[in-house]
Amino acid sequence: QKEVEQNSGPLSVPEGAIASLNCTYSDRGSQSFFWYRQYSGKSPELIMSIYSNGDKEDGRFTAQLNKASQYVSLLIRDSQPSDSATYLCAVKQGGSYQLTFGKGTKLSVIP
């Protein structure tokens, strides 16, 4: 059974710090990895996707993928109170229709 694990948190960081969110997955055949941000009561919003080993940067966000360790992470630099949300990790096997979601990590950025 494919599993995606995330620390549920809450993860609290002070404003301006780096927030580090982690995700591990069980299926070695996974090829696509996504990070979604979900504010309370709202739907998930795609913020990053990564497909190959290494780092991918987009503004204050950096996604890191290590397929050998079956590990994907999201770094948020210069964290802002508006970054306070639940972050969902999603994993997709190559050629598959289905995303497997983790339960999410709740991030709280303290002003």
Next chain:
Amino acid sequence: DGGITQSPKYLFRKEGQNVTLSCEQNLNHDAMYWYRQDPGQGLRLIYYSQIVNDFQKGDIAEGYSVSREKKESFPLTVTSAQKNPTAFYLCASSRLADTSYNEQFFGPGTRLTVL
């Protein structure tokens, strides 16, 4: 503006009732999906459709039904056979269902409560 719309935003169902949740997209996406989210849980796939007039069951299809008569529309019916339907229902779409670079985008969701 391109996007995904879901209606209604809130829905209340009585015991034994069937209810239908609407999902429409104008992104010209081929694939559409229905997920269910319960508090503190990850999203779980109910049904998905890659093309018009074709759809497949996801992990938790029992008690639900769908149709895909138009590319833009993918309504979900929650039947009386679904014993625990109270949840947040999310519709998503993507350009193609079977490529590795397939990004899914979500609508605003419908919150269903059983009275």
